[in-house]
Amino acid sequence: MANQKTREQTVIFTQMVAKKQGWVLNPDTAFYNSLVDGLTQNYNRYGYYHCPCRDSEGSRELDAPAICPCVWSKEDILQYGHCYCALYLSKEFAASGKEPQAIPDRRFKK
Numbered sequence: 001m002a003n004q005k006t007r008e009q010t011v012i013f014t015q016m017v018a019k020k021q022g023w024v025l026n027p028d029t030a031f032y033n034s035l036v037d038g039l040t041q042n043y044n045r046y047g048y049y050h051c052p053c054r055d056s057e058g059s060r061e062l063d064a065p066a067i068c069p070c071v072w073s074k075e076d077i078l079q080y081g082h083c084y085c086a087l088y089l090s091k092e093f094a095a096s097g098k099e100p101q102a103i104p105d106r107r108f109k110k
Contacts, residue, residue, distance in 0.1 A: 004043075010040040014039070017069050017088070018088055024088070025089070034052075035052055035053075035087045037052075039052055048067050072107070077089070077093075081093025
């Protein structure tokens with residue numbers, strides 16, 4: 001694939017998303033780095049930042065809801081304080097010192 005992303009470009013991407021949405025990045029450095037590595041790998045594999053916590057359907061059209069930040073992230077952050085993969089946290093959740101917990105996958109909620 002011609003347009004490869006570096007890890008540094010992905011870090012900048014996640015910082016820009018967090019700033020634009022008023023969110024905070026996960027402060028657990030090792031966990032954050034693993035998510036950045038997954039996003040970078042997925043971009044270089046698929047051509048878009050597919051969430052590393054979700055399986056790809058193999059096409060941009062089918063994967064569109066799970067492109068970072070996923071369509072479920074805002075609602076998850078409002079309800080739980082963090083998105084499904086816990087890359088992004090609300091400022092309030094981050095300030096609370098709580099650890100992100102597993103949350104239901106909205107793809108399967110009706």
